[in-house]
Amino acid sequence: MQSSTLSQIPFSRKILATALLLVLSIAFALGYLNTLLSYAQADGEQGFSPVSDLKAAFAEPRFAVMVRGPMAKNAGPDVETLFEWAMRGGPEAEYKTTIQPAMKKRNCAKCHNGFEQVSLATYQDIQPLLQKGKPVKQLGDLSHSHLFGIGLALAVIACIFSCTGLSERVKAWFIGLAYGALLCDIGSWWGAKFLSPGFVYLLMVAGAVTVLCVTVMVLGSLLSLWRPHPSAASPS
Numbered sequence: 001m002q003s004s005t006l007s008q009i010p011f012s013r014k015i016l017a018t019a020l021l022l023v024l025s026i027a028f029a030l031g032y033l034n035t036l037l038s039y040a041q042a043d044g045e046q047g048f049s050p051v052s053d054l055k056a057a058f059a060e061p062r063f064a065v066m067v068r069g070p071m072a073k074n075a076g077p078d079v080e081t082l083f084e085w086a087m088r089g090g091p092e093a094e095y096k097t098t099i100q101p102a103m104k105k106r107n108c109a110k111c112h113n114g115f116e117q118v119s120l121a122t123y124q125d126i127q128p129l130l131q132k133g134k135p136v137k138q139l140g141d142l143s144h145s146h147l148f149g150i151g152l153a154l155a156v157i158a159c160i161f162s163c164t165g166l167s168e169r170v171k172a173w174f175i176g177l178a179y180g181a182l183l184c185d186i187g188s189w190w191g192a193k194f195l196s197p198g199f200v201y202l203l204m205v206a207g208a209v210t211v212l213c214v215t216v217m218v219l220g221s222l223l224s225l226w227r228p229h230p231s232a233a234s235p236s
C-alpha cells in the first residue's frame with residue numbers, strides 16, 4: 001500500500017469514517033441474514049438451499065411450490081398433475097377437466113374453506129397463486145428501496161475507500177464491481193420472473209460479489225485509517 005491520505009485525516013473524521021463503515025457493514029450483514037431467514041422455507045422445505053429457495057421465491061408460482069412442498073401429503077398421487085399444471089401457468093381450460101376434479105378428490109376444501117385457509121374453490125381464487133415469483137408491484141417496491149438504500153450505502157463506503165492509498169486501478173475495479181453486482185442482483189429478480197429461473201444463479205453470484213467488494217472496501221479503508229503512519233501526529 002502506498003502512503004495513504006486516510007491515515008492523515010483529523011482524528012474526529014477517522015472516528016466518523018470508522019463509525020460509518022461499521023454501521024453500514026452491520027446493515028449489510030443484517031440484510032443477508034434477513035434474506036436467508038425469509039427465504040429459508042420458500043421451497044416448502046426446512047433450511048436454506050439457495051437454488052431451490054430462490055427459484056421458489058422469484059421464479060415459481062406459489063401454488064406449485066406449496067403443492068410440491070407442504071401440501072404434497074394432502075395432494076397424494078395428484079401432486080405431479082397439480083404441480084405441473086401450475087408450473088405451466090395454470091391454463092384455465094384444464095382447470096375444469098383435470099384440476100378441479102383432482103382437488104375435489106383430495107378434499108383440499110376441507111381446510112381451504114375461506115376460514116381456516118384461503119379458499120381454493122374457484123379458478124379466480126387460485127389465479128393470484130399462479131403467477132411466477134413475486135407480484136410486479138412488490139418487485140417494484142423492493143427494487144426501488146434496494147437501489148436507493150444499497151446505492152447510497154455503497155457510495156459512502158466507496159467514497160472512503162477511494163481515499164485509501166491503493167492503486168487507482170484496484171479501487172476503480174472494486175467500486176465498479178460493487179455497483180455492477182447491485183444492478184445484476186436487482187435485474188436477476190426480474191429476469192427470474194419474466195425470462196428464466198436460471199437467473200437465480202446470477203442472483204447468487206451477484207450476492208457473493210457484493211459481499212466480496214464490501215468486505216475488501218471496508219477492511220481496506222479501516223486498515224488505511226488506523227495503520228500507524230510515520231508522519232502522523234498523535235491525536236489532537
Ligand code: HEC
Pocket residue numbers: 062063064066067070071074075076082103106107108109110111112117118120129
Ligand atoms: C389439512 C389441511 C389442509 C389440506 C387438506 C390442504 N391444505 Fe393447503 N394449506 C394448509 C395450510 C395450513 C396452509 C398454510 C401453510 C403455510 O402458509 O405454510 C396451506 C396453504 C396452501 C397454499 C398456499 C396459499 C397461500 O395463500 O399462500 C396452497 C396453494 C395450498 N395450500 C394448496 C392446497 C391444495 C392444492 C390442497 C389439496 C391437494 C391443499 N392445499 C390441502 C392446509 C391444508
